[in-house]
Amino acid sequence: MASRVLIQLDPDPQPSTFDAIVAIDSGVDTLLRHGSVTPEASVPLVHGAMFTRGGGELASTAIFVGGSDVAAAEAVFRKVRETFFGPVRVGVMLDPSGANTTAAAAVVTAARHAVLAESHAVVLGATGPVGRRVAGLLAGRAGSLTVCSRSLERAEALAGEIAARRSAAVQAVSLGGSLAESLAEAAVVISAGAAGVTLLDAAGVKGCRKARVLIDLNAVPPVGIEGILPSDKARVLEGIREDLPPVAYGPLGVGGTKMKIHRAAIDELFVSTEAALDAEEILAIAWRLEGDSTDRG
Amino acid sequence: MASRVLIQLDPDPQPSTFDAIVAIDSGVDTLLRHGSVTPEASVPLVHGAMFTRGGGELASTAIFVGGSDVAAAEAVFRKVRETFFGPVRVGVMLDPSGANTTAAAAVVTAARHAVLAESHAVVLGATGPVGRRVAGLLAGRAGSLTVCSRSLERAEALAGEIAARRSAAVQAVSLGGSLAESLAEAAVVISAGAAGVTLLDAAGVKGCRKARVLIDLNAVPPVGIEGILPSDKARVLEGIREDLPPVAYGPLGVGGTKMKIHRAAIDELFVSTEAALDAEEILAIAWRLEGDSTDRG
Amino acid sequence: MASRVLIQLDPDPQPSTFDAIVAIDSGVDTLLRHGSVTPEASVPLVHGAMFTRGGGELASTAIFVGGSDVAAAEAVFRKVRETFFGPVRVGVMLDPSGANTTAAAAVVTAARHAVLAESHAVVLGATGPVGRRVAGLLAGRAGSLTVCSRSLERAEALAGEIAARRSAAVQAVSLGGSLAESLAEAAVVISAGAAGVTLLDAAGVKGCRKARVLIDLNAVPPVGIEGILPSDKARVLEGIREDLPPVAYGPLGVGGTKMKIHRAAIDELFVSTEAALDAEEILAIAWRLEGDSTDRG
Numbered sequence: 001m002a003s004r005v006l007i008q009l010d011p012d013p014q015p016s017t018f019d020a021i022v023a024i025d026s027g028v029d030t031l032l033r034h035g036s037v038t039p040e041a042s043v044p045l046v047h048g049a050m051f052t053r054g055g056g057e058l059a060s061t062a063i064f065v066g067g068s069d070v071a072a073a074e075a076v077f078r079k080v081r082e083t084f085f086g087p088v089r090v091g092v093m094l095d096p097s098g099a100n101t102t103a104a105a106a107v108v109t110a111a112r113h114a115v116l117a118e119s120h121a122v123v124l125g126a127t128g129p130v131g132r133r134v135a136g137l138l139a140g141r142a143g144s145l146t147v148c149s150r151s152l153e154r155a156e157a158l159a160g161e162i163a164a165r166r167s168a169a170v171q172a173v174s175l176g177g178s179l180a181e182s183l184a185e186a187a188v189v190i191s192a193g194a195a196g197v198t199l200l201d202a203a204g205v206k207g208c209r210k211a212r213v214l215i216d217l218n219a220v221p222p223v224g225i226e227g228i229l230p231s232d233k234a235r236v237l238e239g240i241r242e243d244l245p246p247v248a249y250g251p252l253g254v255g256g257t258k259m260k261i262h263r264a265a266i267d268e269l270f271v272s273t274e275a276a277l278d279a280e281e282i283l284a285i286a287w288r289l290e291g292d293s294t295d296r297g
Numbered sequence: 298m299a300s301r302v303l304i305q306l307d308p309d310p311q312p313s314t315f316d317a318i319v320a321i322d323s324g325v326d327t328l329l330r331h332g333s334v335t336p337e338a339s340v341p342l343v344h345g346a347m348f349t350r351g352g353g354e355l356a357s358t359a360i361f362v363g364g365s366d367v368a369a370a371e372a373v374f375r376k377v378r379e380t381f382f383g384p385v386r387v388g389v390m391l392d393p394s395g396a397n398t399t400a401a402a403a404v405v406t407a408a409r410h411a412v413l414a415e416s417h418a419v420v421l422g423a424t425g426p427v428g429r430r431v432a433g434l435l436a437g438r439a440g441s442l443t444v445c446s447r448s449l450e451r452a453e454a455l456a457g458e459i460a461a462r463r464s465a466a467v468q469a470v471s472l473g474g475s476l477a478e479s480l481a482e483a484a485v486v487i488s489a490g491a492a493g494v495t496l497l498d499a500a501g502v503k504g505c506r507k508a509r510v511l512i513d514l515n516a517v518p519p520v521g522i523e524g525i526l527p528s529d530k531a532r533v534l535e536g537i538r539e540d541l542p543p544v545a546y547g548p549l550g551v552g553g554t555k556m557k558i559h560r561a562a563i564d565e566l567f568v569s570t571e572a573a574l575d576a577e578e579i580l581a582i583a584w585r586l587e588g589d590s591t592d593r594g
Numbered sequence: 595m596a597s598r599v600l601i602q603l604d605p606d607p608q609p610s611t612f613d614a615i616v617a618i619d620s621g622v623d624t625l626l627r628h629g630s631v632t633p634e635a636s637v638p639l640v641h642g643a644m645f646t647r648g649g650g651e652l653a654s655t656a657i658f659v660g661g662s663d664v665a666a667a668e669a670v671f672r673k674v675r676e677t678f679f680g681p682v683r684v685g686v687m688l689d690p691s692g693a694n695t696t697a698a699a700a701v702v703t704a705a706r707h708a709v710l711a712e713s714h715a716v717v718l719g720a721t722g723p724v725g726r727r728v729a730g731l732l733a734g735r736a737g738s739l740t741v742c743s744r745s746l747e748r749a750e751a752l753a754g755e756i757a758a759r760r761s762a763a764v765q766a767v768s769l770g771g772s773l774a775e776s777l778a779e780a781a782v783v784i785s786a787g788a789a790g791v792t793l794l795d796a797a798g799v800k801g802c803r804k805a806r807v808l809i810d811l812n813a814v815p816p817v818g819i820e821g822i823l824p825s826d827k828a829r830v831l832e833g834i835r836e837d838l839p840p841v842a843y844g845p846l847g848v849g850g851t852k853m854k855i856h857r858a859a860i861d862e863l864f865v866s867t868e869a870a871l872d873a874e875e876i877l878a879i880a881w882r883l884e885g886d887s888t889d890r891g
Contacts, residue, residue, distance in 0.1 A: 053318065
C-alpha cells in the first residue's frame with residue numbers, strides 16, 4: 001500500500017495552512033503544496049499525480065483544490081477534471097474558503113431540527129460563495145426555498161440558475177422587499193452573508209414565527225443575524241414563540257460538524273480514483289456522518 | 298539514523314509533483330521542495346544541507362535537481378556541486394524531464410535484445426535533451442553510432458562533442474541525407490525526438506533490415522517511429538524480416554524500467570555523500586538493476 | 595495526540611533548508627514551509643494554525659519565524675503574536691540567521707569559563723543582528739558591559755536602548771577609541787561582526803590581559819578576531835598571560851551548542867501554546883541544557 005499523497009492546489013500566493021493541517025489530521029502522509037496555482041499551471045501538477053503510480057496505488061494519490069478565492073478555485077477544479085482521461089485519474093475535492101464543507105454542515109445541522117421536505121427555507125446572503133452552495137443544496141430538498149440578496153437582480157439570477165439545475169422552484173427576494181413574508185413562513189433560516197454585515201436585525205428575528213432553526217455562518221463579528229452568538233450551538237432562542245422556541249447556531253457551533261465533514265471528505269478521496277467531490281458529493285458524506293443511510297432532503 | 302531528507306530544486310515556478318511522488322515512493326521521509334530555483338538561489342539551500350547534520354547523518358540529506366527545463370537544471374546541478382567543499386557534501390542527482398533515467402532505461406532495454414558492442418546504433422532526435430543523453434551513453438558502448446537530427450549542423454556539433462568526451466567515433470546525419478544507409482545497418486534504433494514529430498515513417502521502418510530492437514521514447518502522440526504504439530513492450534514487429542523479426546518499445550513500455558531506475562537512483566543518494574548522479578552514474582545503477590555485475594556496453 | 599506540525603514563516607523567497615532540517619531533526623512530523631512572507635501575508639497562515647485543532651491538540655501546532663533577513667523576520671514575529679487572541683494561540687519562535695540561538699550559545703559558552711556576574715564583558719560588532727542579542731543578554735548578567743561598533747553613534751544608541759530595557763549600565767565605544775581600555779579589563783570578549791571584517795587584530799588580542807574566554811561568531815573567513823580559527827573549541831590561547839591563559843572559540847566550536855539549543859527550543863514550542871521564544875526565552879532553554887537550574891547571569 002503506497003503512502004497517501006495529497007496535492008494541495010491553491011490559487012492564493014501562500015497555500016492555506018488551514019487546508020494543510022486538516023489534511024494531515026485526516027491521515028494524509030505527504031502534502032505537496034502549491035500556491036499561485038492557475039488552471040494552466042495545474043496541468044503538469046495533475047500529470048504528476050496521474051503518471052507516477054500504477055494500478056491500485058493510483059488511489060493513494062489525490063488532489064485538494066482550496067484557498068480563499070472561490071471562483072479561481074472552481075476554475076482550477078474544472079481544469080483538473082478535464083486533464084484526467086479514462087481510468088487515469090485520482091480523487092479530487094473542491095473546498096475553497098471551506099464553502100462546500102460549511103454549506104453541507106449547515107444543511108445537515110438544519111435537518112436535525114426540521115424535516116427539510118416539509119419546511120420553507122430562507123437563505124440570506126445567498127449570492128456569496130457559501131450562500132450559493134447552501135441554496136443549491138436546499139433546492140429540491142426543502143419543501144420550498146427563498147433566496148435573498150441585497151440585490152434583487154442577483155437573487156433572481158441565482159434563483160433562475162438553481163431552478164434550472166435542480167428542477168425546483170426557487171423564490172428570489174431582496175433585503176427589505178418581501179423578505180418579511182418569507183421569514184414568517186420559514187422553518188429554516190440560514191445566513192451566509194459577507195463579513196461584518198447584519199442581514200437580519202432583532203425585529204426581523206422576531207418575525208420568524210414558525211422558525212425551528214436559525215443558523216449564522218458568518219465567522220467575523222458582527223454576526224449576520226442579530227442575537228446569535230458565534231459559539232451558539234442549538235441554543236434556545238427566547239421571545240419568538242413560547243410553545244416551540246427555535247434554536248440558534250453560530251459559526252463556531254456549526255464548526256465541529258464542518259470539520260468532521262472536511263476530514264471525512266479527504267478520507268473519501270483515497271477510496272476511489274473516481275471521487276470528484278463538489279457540494280453535492282460532500283453533502284452525501286455529511287448525511288452519512290449524521291447516521292442517515294438516505295438523503296433526508 | 299536521521300530521517301531521509303531530500304531537497305528538490307526545480308527551475309520551474311511550480312516544483313514537479315512527478316519528481317516528488319517518485320521520491321516519496323523511493324523511501325524519502327521529508328521533501329523540501331523549491332520552485333523557481335536559479336543557480337544563485339540554490340547556494341543557501343545547499344548550505345542548509347551541508348551545515349545541519351554532522352558525521353554519518355550527513356548522508357541522510359540529499360539533493361534532487363529536476364523540473365522540465367533541462368538546460369536550467371543542468372546549470373543548477375553544476376552550481377550545487379561547486380558549492381560543496383571537501384567532505385562537506387551530500388548526494389545529488391540530475392534528472393530534469395526524466396532525461397537521465399529515460400536514457401538509461403532505453404539503453405538497458407536495447408541491451409536486452411542486442412549485444413551493444415557488436416551493434417550499430419542509430420539515435421533519432423539525438424540533439425534533444427533525452428537524445429543527447431542516449432547518444433552519449435551509447436558512444437563507446439555500441440560497436441558504432443550514428444546520431445541524427447533534422448539539422449545536419451546540430452548533429453555534427455553533437456557528434457564532435459561526444460566523440461571528444463567519450464573517445465569514440467560518432468557519425469552525424471540529418472533526416473533524409475544518408476540516414477537510410479545507417480538504418481540499414483542498425484541493430485538498435487532509438488528515437489527521442491520532440492513531441493508530435495514523426496521521424497521515421499513506415500517505409501523507413503521497413504528499411505531497418507538488420508534491426509533487433511526499435512525504441513520510441515516520445516510520450517506524446519504521434520510517436521516518432523510510425524507503427525510503434527506507446528504501450529509496446531517487446532512487441533514483435535512483423536514485415537521487416539521474417540527469420541529474426543525485431544521488437545518494438547513505446548514510451549510506456551520503457552516506463553516501468555525508467556521508474557525502477559529513478560527510484561533506485563534516489564535510494565543511492567542516501568548511501569554516500571559522494572554520489573553525484575548524472576547520465577553515466579544513473580546508467581551504472583540501471584545495469585545493476587538488470588542483474589549485470591559489469592557494464593554491458 | 596495529534597502529529598507535530600510546524601509552520602515555517604520565512605521572509606526570503608526560498609524558505610531556509612537549514613531551519614527546515616533542524617526542525618525535522620527536532621521531532622517535527624510535518625513542516626508547512628512558506629517563503630516571501632510579509633507581516634500581512636502571515637495573518638491567514640496564523641489563522642490556519644489557530645482554528646484547525648481544538649483543546650489539547652492546539653499545542654501540536656507551532657510556528658517558526660526564520661530566514662536571513664532579521665528585521666523582516668522580527669516584523670513577522672510581532673504580527674504573529676498580535677494575531678493570536680486569548681487562549682487561541684500556538685507556540686512561536688524567532689530565530690532568523692540563527693541570531694537568537696547563536697547569541698544564547700555564545701553566552702552560555704562564555705559562562706563555562708567566567709563567572710558572568712563578576713566579569714567585564716566586551717561585545718564587538720554589537721550593533722549587528724547577533725551582536726545586539728548577545729549584548730542584550732549580557733546586560734544585567736555580566737558585571738559590566740561594553741558594546742563596540744565601528745560607529746560610536748550606533749554603539750551609543752544601542753547602549754541607551756539596552757540600558758533602558760534591562761535597567762543596566764552599558765558603556766559604548768567605537769573601534770579604536772577607548773576600546774583598548776575596555777579590552778584590558780574584559781574577562782569575556784565576544785565578536786559578532788559582519789562577515790569578512792577583522793575587528794580585533796593580533797595586537798588587540800594581546801591587550802586582553804584579563805581575558806578568560808574569547809569567542810568569534812563570524813562564520814565566514816576571515817574571522818573577526820585574529821588568531822582564532824573557525825573550529826576552535828576551548829583552545830588555549832598562548833601569549834596573552836602565562837599563568838591563566840584564556841580559551842578561544844570559533845563559530846564551529848560554538849556550533850554544537852547552538853544546534854542543541856535550536857532543537858530544544860523547537861521541542862519547547864510543542865509543550866505549551868504560550869511559548870513565545872525570543873532571545874531571553876531561548877537563553878533560558880540554553881541554561882537548562884547546561885544543567886543549570888537557575889540563570890547564571
